[in-house]
Amino acid sequence: MTHDTAHHESNTAKIWKVFILLSVVTIVEVILGIIKPAFLVETTLISMKLLNWIFIILTIYKAYYITWSFMHMEGETKGLRRSVVWTAVFLICYLIFILLTEGDYIYEVFKAGHKSWDF
């Protein structure tokens, strides 16, 4: 395990670059969250506001940089990378898909039912 001390050149410059990138993305998210541009809120894509899609995409973008740069995933072998990322991504997508579909269904049942829940 001493093999990796020798060929590690300093990554300091790159680390700061990633930090600035993550900060900028966060600032953009917060600004968008505060002003909430009307056209992003009114436009929907696959039954979700465009603004929310932007938030989610930016979050995944940040997650990519944290994992690849800070957790040093880019330096790991392809095998390790795939066993971690593919497993997590597949299971999480599946879970989100079934739960959100079910949640939406229950919403429809509540809405279309003869009983009012607002009393």
Place this chain on the structure above:
Amino acid sequence: METAVTKTGTEDQTWGGGNEPLKVSYGKMMMWFFIVSDALTFSGFLAAYGFSRFKFIDSWPIADEVFNHFPFLHGVDAPMYYVALMTFILIFSSVTMVLAVDAGHHMKQKKVIFYMFLTIIGGAIFVGSQAWEWKNFIKGEYGAVETKGGQILQFVDTEGHRVKLEDIAIIDTHNDRTQHERKNGIWYEKEATLPTYTIEEIKTGFAKRKDVLIRTQLLTEKGEKTILSREESIKRLNSDAIGIVEGANLVHNEYGTPLFANFFFFITGFHGFHVFSGVIINIIIFINVILGTYERRKNYEMVEKVGLYWHFVDLVWVFVFTFFYLV
């Protein structure tokens, strides 16, 4: 590290145990195992949150109105600024952690100590901020009225600004209702803490305040809460309202559905617990670095391993931040 590994003496053969196809040490591999399973736990929480949110898609509380406090700025509406600051602190502590790992690769003990110290401070500030957020959330700000069906009715003036219960209630001085405590009862039971006002005091106060309207949980097309007309407000309050809610706990929540509070407590609590344990683990490794354990071991891989955990905690926060505060 070498001392902790049992050698078989057959490492040179293909299946002799010397082959490391993933080219990582045992400890680091196990840290990745843990991170994947923990990531799935968090996704379970967040997906359940998404489920409940989709179920109440037209009545979910608006996060901007709930989390709008900033330290030393009393009464100033500051949506999200504080959470954004917390996010920065956590990302920054992630940066100092990766700098510590980087310094460890070069065997620079002094630098590792410095950066790990900053990381611990950042983590501690984050946990403290989280506690402050919880305090504000639990205490509540305006108070609300709960209906028979468990719906939350809030008060606003004609311009849509929120109105506090204390500005509406007309205190009934003849009311001598006292808290039922264990010591007073014929049996050893006590009742839940009484709210500051009774529902009757709110109803009489509301009847006098012609400029106050009721806001329901339902969201309009524009994503704002529905405000009832004065007539509807009076009718709604007199026919449905049964109790007062101040602040939030696991059963009642002045901001809207109790599920919102439940998920807030569970998800940020679980994450906060991770940050807390991360700080503890960092402190342990920090002490080891100061003692020179890794200098003698001739590698700083332990710093790298706790670093992985620390970055993971940051990674989770990025998602919690998005789904709780932004979306």
